[in-house]
Amino acid sequence: MDAVSGLGQARRVVVKVGSALLVGPDGAPHADWLADFAADAARMRARGQQVLVVSSGAVALGRRRLGLARRALTLPEKQAAAAAGQSALMRAWEEAFEPHGAACAQVLLTRDDTEVRRRWLNARATVETLLGLGVVPVINENDTVVTEEIRYGDNDRLAARVAQLVGADVLVLLSDVDGLYTADPRKDPAARHIPRVPRLTPEVEAMAGGANAEGGVGTGGMATKIAAARIAAAGGCATVITLGSRTRPLAAVEGGERATVVEPATTPAAAYKAWIAGSLAPAGALVVDDGAAQAVRRGKSLLAAGVRRVEGRFDKGDAVLVRDEAGREIARGLVRYEAADAERICGLKSEAIEGVLGYTSGPLVHADDLALAAHAEA
Template sequence: MSDAAPLPPRPDAASALASARRIVVKIGSSLLIDPATRRVTVDWLAALAAELAALRQNGREVIVVSSGSIALGRGALGRSGAGDIGARLEDKQAAAAVGQSLLMAAWQAAFQPHDLIVGQVLLTRDDTERRRRWLNGRATVEALLAHGVIPVVNENDTVATEEIRYGDNDRLAARTAQLARADLLVLLSDVDGLYTADPRRDPAAAHLPLIEALTPDILAMGGGANAQAGVGTGGMATKLAAAQIARSAGCATLIASGQTLAPLSAVRDGARATLIDAPNGPMAAYKQWIAGSLAPAGELRLDDGAVAALRAGKSLLPAGVTAVSGAFEKGDCVRLSDASGAAVGVGLVAYPADEAARIRGRRSEEIESLLGYRGAAVLIHRDDLVLDER
């Protein structure tokens, strides 16, 4: 008899959904909008909202990424006698300006029976690719979740130009999952996952329930036979590209059919779907990014008490900083050193260099009087900190 420990069970879609604590759910226009009437599919949206409310009731945190503003705007303008909206960028922006309020009203109405409120978060690509704006966006999402609000994220189509657009909400959803440090990204689609070939054309096409590595062969399946899967501006290729982004942040991706009235319940009950696993959790991936991808723009010298507090898992308070050097901005990476100059670690700082210098050595309660506004109570939050090995 072998004494080897049994191998852990392989992950699957249902277990990933059951274990995730923070979930981003992306809904495309084809699921949300009736193509004939250009109105919201109210029954489907109500059923999904009930599922998301149940997740919240079970202690999960939920973020929605929702398409639909342009489609709703086109429909409203058409019904108003404004005429058909063309394909020019400014026409799409006009439709988005009209449709975004309708989209948010639909989501609020869907969550109203569950006593949940929604908060609108409009992003452009710069908001998730420029570090300071990324931190501001993350802080907003964290605050909404802390207040029990369901963030509803969409691209800011009214101002985004072709040069700064995501191009599809699959990528936007992945960047949102990265920003929010989500455990699971759910892409609801018109297909139930990835196949080795297009199942509509090839009866021998095999469904892939679990993908543990996004190899070139796997990516080719999305760009070839599955290229037409999905709707709107996305397809299977964009879903795999989104999964790459999410996976780099330690977030798994679930591709599932949204063409049932309760798609998340269907996955929970064993419906076919594709899980793209992530090797590390979101926090580990985030810490790796801080430690390995960012060049420090300055330095904070710490007293012995601050170093001991950091080693004990605490955040860095202004009181423990004895010196500030460098020309860094809020959100930049800075080096941390002890009283002798030895390296302690690196972290993303909550204040620019001039303000950090003004509050160093002072209590957090004094920050507002020193700077004229109430900022963060810490210079570097423990989540934004990576310590060197002792």
């Protein structure tokens, strides 16, 4: 895959934008850059693509608003600056996208939101709903509440986790260099640009962690971007690393400007299904009738109406087995109800669930969250 075709054909794109692009030396937003980027994203949205933004900048904007000196901030000062700056950051994004008729929505995440399954499901459902409504999610780490022990560490890593969360096809990391080089191009005129990385090897990582350590905005430079690309690749997502300071950087990549593409190891859907099938210990089981078993084998969601029995004690978001009445495993999936509520709605039609529980989370296990057993293919 090259950067041009990758960006042009992607259904869903996550773009990470760092503070250096968003905030000027005076601590104010780069309004012109934001306007150009929003026009760039609007062009992609107009052809049916979904764009999510992972945005730094809250602390930098909040520092100016609170009058904090240009020095290293204590953790409480950093959290206060994030609290003061997040509203300014969202206002800047809203003003940039408003001329294109696109609404923005703030999504603040902590590491637990992408590591704890129940919170992961909730975060994904929220973002999916926003995208379905045509909204541009603007995502940042919730710096007002996280501590150093529970941080993502940098927004490159956060962006990669978001790409996994939403099953993105391409992750774009906007940097202050136009990709990965064999050596630091600012120090070695013989350094070669690497346009394509089919597989992340120790040699590639050594380039990023050594000669390219200063390349790229953020705390870790190119090394953090390659680490993020590894996370994304495992989730079936390609990564594009390119120069962010260009006018309309996404269009520039599609126009053939330099970038480095790190190819994915698989597809987003296959990676997710493999994770469900092989990486999670089941906390219980749902025993289903023949009709539900056949529906699941055909790739349909598991509805409460087809469930005959609930086994085990599990919470929303836990992995469960799906078995037929003869005890054969059909699939594994992430359940959307805790065990007690699942028992209460066994055999009920979907429209009756809210009347019993007072809420509904849709099917017991959505088709997207089901991985068929190897012998259960229809």
